[in-house]
Amino acid sequence: DLAREIEQEFADTEKLVVVGLLRGSFVFIADLVRELDLAVEVDFLEASSYGDGMESSREVRILKDLRSPIEGRDVLLVEDIVDTGFTLSHVIHLLDSRKPRKLRTIALLDKPARREVPLKADWIGFEIPDEFIVGYGIDFAQRNRNLPYIGKVRFPEDAAAG
Template identity: 50%
Template sequence: MLEKDIQEVLFTEEQLARRVGELAHQITQDYQGREIVLISVLRGSFVFMADLCRRIDLPCTVDFMAVSSYGTGTSSSGQVQITKDLSGNIEGKDILVVEDILDSGNTLSYLLRVLEQRGPASVRLCTLLDKPDRRVKPVEVHYSGFTIPDAFVVGYGLDYAEHYRNLPYIGILKPEVYGG
């Protein structure tokens, strides 16, 4: 039923699983001998975070934040707000922020700055998708799954109007669906 709204599949379930495994392997190597705190930026990254953390071979804990600059639209408003904060203290800990997509950079530049002010040992960013053509604020990416074109993508946790998150792949949404 949802498939009729997809213009093109960008990454299959198999491609996603393979790339998540590669990212987890690199993270495991880079943090060898340390414990990390994975922070999922809700809601879009929950599927990616679940798959990634199961593949990381290190002691890790997870926490969640909800940060938004989109409201109900399809492009960033530039106004960032934390709608759900962390449950625990991150002072002195190695933090890996896990995000679904890096687009304008507004949300992530704000979030990373807020987290740095809380005194962690380190803060790094892992994003499944990077859309550099839309970047308006610089953000350092330490781990990136895929670079994508400037298209509206859904699936594997990403949504449009809270729909399509449950697709097992990432696809480009037909413009007529969202009025693009």
């Protein structure tokens, strides 16, 4: 499974810095680090390209930066969902500029049909179709993060069509 593959990739690390992209990754990162048989340090970075809407603005803003330097360290960047790829690409370049020893990425969900930046996470939990989803930390306009499952959002026009 994913945790075992990550352990193999970082087997020689002294302490893995697991960086969660807020806000959507917080539930996934909590479950993931509990499955890793590695020494870990958890940090968070908040980046935004959506605001409260459904469409990416293509402008990525860093709202909260890391607390600790990552130069020379092994880093696992944890994302909830890769959609257009703009946010993850921006954050990868930002972290890479800080010269980590190794930087790898994991995304719980991947939506390749929406990709606008050539990007693929090193590990992906599930590939999903181009549908708007919520739950397990993922929100729509700051709602439904607390759902204990991942569900598809049904909009009124969806109900009328089907």
